[in-house]
Amino acid sequence: MVRFFLRRLVFALLLLVCTSSAALFLTRLAPGDVTAQLGPNASRSEIESTRARFDLDRSPLSQWILWAGRAVRLDFGDSFLYNRPVAPLVIRAAGNTAVLALAALAIATLVGISFGIVTGSRQGSHTATLVGGASLVGVSLPPLLTSLIFVFFAARTGWLPPGGMSSAGTSDVSWAAWAIDVAWHLPLPSLALAVPIAAIFERLQSQSMSDAVQQPFMVAAIARGVPRRALILRHAWPVSLRPLCAVYGLVIGALLSGSFVVEYVTSWPGVGQLMYSALRARDIYLVAACAAMGACFLAIGTLAGDLLLAAADPRVRDQHA
């Protein structure tokens, strides 16, 4: 188990270094640099000093060496757009993204798995057909579409705020009032992100459940007179969880990709938005830090997926022991 974690850790570190360095080089080699943000009337000396401040007057390689040298001491450079160190900016945005993604994951898990248990254990019933149809529609509704549709309904009905993470003028209210305000803004983007994932969970759970109820041990349990409720929940469900846990680690990628779109459409101030504005402005250290944060999310997600899989399936545990 320890070796397994060490290998995971090495892979995560490698991913972190590779993605953030690649982001740095890509941004550096892209046409144009951050001095375009100074406007057309910037003086020559101003442009020169800005370039010097961001090491843009050095070669890409020596810039990378300087940046990497500072990064190991946890100094990730400054952002031009926000004129402050990038670390607090990215950590704050990452917190917002994590709230959004975790809320969406919780919704998708609850809805998807409970409906999947119902449809999988009652193949051919009206409920199963109906839910199956609904989740086919859900699978065909990627976050770009769901977020636009939800924003449309929010704008039309006014039941939920159509965008943002908190209302204007709530920065100086009490902590509790702020939390309630954020909770009011959360359902729309998290639902938009959750719909396709919930549909995928439902399909997977339904398939594995209908496989599980056909296993011989189920016949044995029925013969022993186990009531139907316990039959499904205590006997069939744990067995059917394996394919779902295997997908959990992959979902993190879908959540990250989806959260960029949802953040953009609903103006949720997360990593996706930050990375987008940083990329457009060629804000080089901010791009690199956002890429590093994305790699962290991926590493945490795959680790969580592996742990879940190990918890659900003893064979995986033994393999890594």
Added chain:
Amino acid sequence: MRRIGIALLALTAMSALLASWLAPNPPDRRFPDLLYAPPTPIHVFDDHGAAPHAHAWRLVSRIERRFEEDATQRGPLLVLGADAYGRDSFSRLLHGARATLALALSATLAATLFGAIIGGIAGYAGGWADAVLSRVSEFVLVLPAVYVALALRAVMPLVLPAADVFALLLAIFALLGWPIVARGVRAIVASEREREYAIAARAAGASATRVLMRHLVPAAGGYLRTQATLLLPAFILAEATLSYVGLGFPDTTPTWGTMLQEASNVALLGDAPWSLSPAAAIFLVVLGVNLVVQGTGRAPVQLEP
């Protein structure tokens, strides 16, 4: 179910192919008095009998975007209203299907082709070539596709002519798509190469290329078809996403993504549900693909891109 899916896809393909004939107005024509005009009601009967036509919108208030029907005049038919420049949304939707679908189809072809070749080589050669190719494809697979596409597109010049954008997005999509295909092809080829027919072909003196291309890659044909059907909607969506955030086609080019930018204005969106029509078009294509794939058995679950 499968038939409905095929019908949906055929309908989309036909409307893209026949866009020039089906579109009531040229996609670039601007009606200066019809900015944000709602859809025109279609009237079937006029004084002389049955002749479907639309009455002209008369602009009542430009600032409130209010229009009245002018029964005395015939006007341009706006099935889905007009956009911010007074262009006919329905005609743009039909023409937009061309760019969007052409890009998605060619990207799917390219990704499948590269994936088949690279996966085939990795599976057939084994050894260090297999190890290197597999590690590379694993690395690409683990990254969230949208971010990679975003980063690769954003570091290119932001304003490019439509043809260059097409080529650039094609390259980016193919780069992101091939590992998904290659991984499966590698596994299939690696197991098939030990089968009798492959050994027989080698014993008969067939070259490695011939064994690979004539015998082993065709064995992965079913897998390639499934993967291609799954990549297509992903690429349609990727184009829409990139164009929506302003990193895809220039907005003079009608595509489903550039048209969706209309919907990004929340204040307007509430009053103009028809600006979501490109979203509906994307939904129908994705649904069509899912119906077709599900009709062939269990739906393969694809999470990304």
